[in-house]
Amino acid sequence: MIKTRALGRRFGATVAVEDLSLNIKKGEVFGLLGPNGAGKTTTVRMLCGLISLSSGEAYIDGLDVKDPEQRLRIRGMIGLLPESPGLYESLSAYRNLDFYAKLYGCDPKCRKERIKELLQALELWDRRDQPVAGFSKGMKQKIAIARALVHEPKLLFLDEPTSGLDPSASVTVRNYLLDLKKEGRTIFLNTHNLDEAERLCDRIAVLNTRLLAMGRPNELAQDYFGRHLLVQVKEQETLDLSRFNDIPGLVKVTLGSEGLCFTLDDPQLRAPEVVRRLIREGAEVQQVYESRKSLEDVYLRIIGGEENASR
Amino acid sequence: MRRTRPDKVWTIALKEFSEFRRNRYIVYSLILMPLIMTTILPMVYLLPVASFASDPPDEPMDLGIETIEIVYGGTVQNGYYNRTLFIGVTLGNIVALSCRFVDCEMNYCLLRNSDISDSSLSECVVDRCNLDNVSRFNVSLKDSRVLGEPTEAESTLLLLLDAQMLFFTLIPTILPTIIASYTLVGEKLNRSLEPLLATPTSDLEILTGKVVSILLPSMLVTWICFVPFVIIVNLIAGPVLDYLPLPDLTWLVVVFLLGPLFCLVSILGNVIISSRVNDVRSAQQLGSLVVLPIVGFFAVALIGVISLTLPYLLAFALVMVCVDIILFYLATRIFGREEILVRWR
Numbered sequence: 001m002i003k004t005r006a007l008g009r010r011f012g013a014t015v016a017v018e019d020l021s022l023n024i025k026k027g028e029v030f031g032l033l034g035p036n037g038a039g040k041t042t043t044v045r046m047l048c049g050l051i052s053l054s055s056g057e058a059y060i061d062g063l064d065v066k067d068p069e070q071r072l073r074i075r076g077m078i079g080l081l082p083e084s085p086g087l088y089e090s091l092s093a094y095r096n097l098d099f100y101a102k103l104y105g106c107d108p109k110c111r112k113e114r115i116k117e118l119l120q121a122l123e124l125w126d127r128r129d130q131p132v133a134g135f136s137k138g139m140k141q142k143i144a145i146a147r148a149l150v151h152e153p154k155l156l157f158l159d160e161p162t163s164g165l166d167p168s169a170s171v172t173v174r175n176y177l178l179d180l181k182k183e184g185r186t187i188f189l190n191t192h193n194l195d196e197a198e199r200l201c202d203r204i205a206v207l208n209t210r211l212l213a214m215g216r217p218n219e220l221a222q223d224y225f226g227r228h229l230l231v232q233v234k235e236q237e238t239l240d241l242s243r244f245n246d247i248p249g250l251v252k253v254t255l256g257s258e259g260l261c262f263t264l265d266d267p268q269l270r271a272p273e274v275v276r277r278l279i280r281e282g283a284e285v286q287q288v289y290e291s292r293k294s295l296e297d298v299y300l301r302i303i304g305g306e307e308n309a310s311r
Numbered sequence: 312m313r314r315t316r317p318d319k320v321w322t323i324a325l326k327e328f329s330e331f332r333r334n335r336y337i338v339y340s341l342i343l344m345p346l347i348m349t350t351i352l353p354m355v356y357l358l359p360v361a362s363f364a365s366d367p368p369d370e371p372m373d374l375g376i377e378t379i380e381i382v383y384g385g386t387v388q389n390g391y392y393n394r395t396l397f398i399g400v401t402l403g404n405i406v407a408l409s410c411r412f413v414d415c416e417m418n419y420c421l422l423r424n425s426d427i428s429d430s431s432l433s434e435c436v437v438d439r440c441n442l443d444n445v446s447r448f449n450v451s452l453k454d455s456r457v458l459g460e461p462t463e464a465e466s467t468l469l470l471l472l473d474a475q476m477l478f479f480t481l482i483p484t485i486l487p488t489i490i491a492s493y494t495l496v497g498e499k500l501n502r503s504l505e506p507l508l509a510t511p512t513s514d515l516e517i518l519t520g521k522v523v524s525i526l527l528p529s530m531l532v533t534w535i536c537f538v539p540f541v542i543i544v545n546l547i548a549g550p551v552l553d554y555l556p557l558p559d560l561t562w563l564v565v566v567f568l569l570g571p572l573f574c575l576v577s578i579l580g581n582v583i584i585s586s587r588v589n590d591v592r593s594a595q596q597l598g599s600l601v602v603l604p605i606v607g608f609f610a611v612a613l614i615g616v617i618s619l620t621l622p623y624l625l626a627f628a629l630v631m632v633c634v635d636i637i638l639f640y641l642a643t644r645i646f647g648r649e650e651i652l653v654r655w656r
């Protein structure tokens with residue numbers, strides 16, 4: 001669905017994005033993470049054919065974003081939620097959506113139904129005739145999301161969809177995005193919210209001008225932290241750790257604040273053996289679990305690693 | 312280049328209209344400013360002049376002249392003449408009493424109790440004469456009656472009327488600065504252009520939609536206001552002038568040709584200005600500079616350097632067409648996606 005090769009964009013002397021190659025499949029939810037100024041918005045704008053590329057190439061559903069004719073067709077099949085909602089404040093929610101539906105060329109009848117459907121799904125149907133100026137930030141954001149969806153785009157670009165939303169509004173939006181995912185739409189998501197990325201995305205990429213990492217959220221965690229089995233035993237200080245070195249698949253074993261930490265090739269497969277050996281050593285096992293590093297840990301490690309490297 | 316699709320342009324223009332309706336500054340300026348300029352101001356200007364107008368004399372005085380001699384053609388220099396009829400004569404340095412002059416040219420003459428018609432006078436003293444269709448240069452008139460010439464009130468009225476052409480070019484120039492400052496700068500501050508640019512609409516369609524949305528109401532208001540203006544002017548000036556001065560061709564050219572051309576200059580100028588400023592007030596201040604060339608043209612015209620006649624107006628219109636074309640080109644350069652997203656800030 002989205003294919004880029006060595007995508008790059010400069011603004012004068014500033015390099016915003018460099019050497020970005022992506023391949024996003026149809027129906028995939030792809031999350032782009034990165035610190036402020038990493039080039040996420042720039043990337044989305046390039047992919048939507050809003051700004052030109054400085055280098056490389058990009059194709060959306062086989063259409064070249066550099067070609068003016070094809071760009072117009074790309075715009076017809078994508079929906080974009082920009083960083084700021086950018087609604088027409090004096091117009092009603094309904095009028096805002098209706099205007100966009102017309103520009104996308106939806107016919108009058110399906111326009112009406114579609115807008116109703118969207119507003120109902122986002123719990124704003126009751127306020128459809130009120131001017132958007134009186135809406136809260138979250139409500140505006142929802143209208144902006146609905147706007148990106150009026151023409152039922154195959155591909156959706158969302159630039160920080162839940163920024164500024166309260167937790168319950170975030171959940172509404174997130175659930176709605178999950179529904180969209182089920183419908184088989186391809187979603188390209190820029191976000192700072194790692195928890196959200198972890199829940200929604202099939203794959204994520206960490207960008208800081210250059211692509212730092214890409215993969216499924218849990219795979220990334222393994223790549224960066226290895227896989228661990230954490231075991232809590234009574235009087236763990238008395239154990240001689242060197243006696244466990246011959247457990248098959250063990251990388252290392254350490255004693256930390258969370259207890260004994262076994263770094264293993266496959267914690268689930270090796271767990272029974274680890275427990276057996278602990279018991280044989282006379283340890284009283286209280287709890288055994290696989291440690292899951294959150295995406296946040298991964299993210300910080302990736303960004304931190306880059307900062308160290310650049311130092 | 313792709314074709315501009317009228318339906319997209321119209322969709323954008325309609326959206327703009329719904330926004331204008333909800334902005335009371337725009338609504339007030341669309342209604343009040345033109346209304347004041349086209350109804351109250353003409354009354355203030357024209358009524359006092361019209362009320363002091365006296366009926367022009369239509370009968371010559373009976374001077375009891377009986378000519379007994381005729382001079383036909385040629386030149387007459389120096390001398391005193393009494394009861395003589397001059398036809399087609401060039402006269403200089405003469406003193407005449409109870410004479411008739413037809414089709415003559417007179418320099419440095421003293422004329423008393425005479426009939427003068429279809430002639431021209433310069434550097435003359437005229438006392439108790441009838442003048443009918445006589446052109447005068449440096450002539451002192453005393454107790455005389457001038458026929459076939461507008462009275463002072465009439466010519467003042469006509470001059471004031473000409474001055475009001477300015478309003479009909481100012482209205483379509485000022486309205487866009489007000490509307491554009493709110494909509495274009497507002498749109499920019501609100502960042503509502505980005506989602507619009509992400510739709511399958513071309514830059515030119517968006518630009519045209521915006522231009523149309525400002526051009527239409529501005530011109531419509533101007534044209535609607537022309538109706539009460541014509542009625543008021545005709546009601547006030549008609550009886551004094553003995554004819555209905557409006558509408559005449561010059562005025563139609565101003566209202567229906569120059570007006571829209573100025574309007575377009577103003578809109579495009581404001582599109583360009585809005586891309587560079589970030590608040591409504593500076594947009595209005597800079598935008599009102601667009602008015603200067605127009606006021607300049609009329610100022611020059613009213614001082615009398617040029618006259619507000621058809622050829623001058625058409626020439627000015629031609630200049631404005633060129634300005635419009637240049638500005639439109641500039642506006643299309645500035646109103647591009649890349650330009651808007653990257654450099655408008």
Ligand SMILES: Nc1ncnc2c1ncn2[C@@H]1O[C@H](COP(=O)(O)OP(=O)(O)OP(=O)(O)O)[C@@H](O)[C@H]1O
Pocket residue numbers: 011014015016034035036037038039040041042043083652653654
């Ligand atoms: N119009 C512009 N002119 C100059 N530089 C720009 C422009 N737009 C973006 N940049 C620069 O490009 C870099 C990437 O910006 P971008 O907005 O893509 O970051 P982002 O990842 O979206 O950040 P955020 O998380 O804050 O939204 C930044 O260094 C920014 O200063």
Ligand SMILES: [Mg+2]
Pocket residue numbers: 040041042083159
């Ligand atoms: Mg951004």
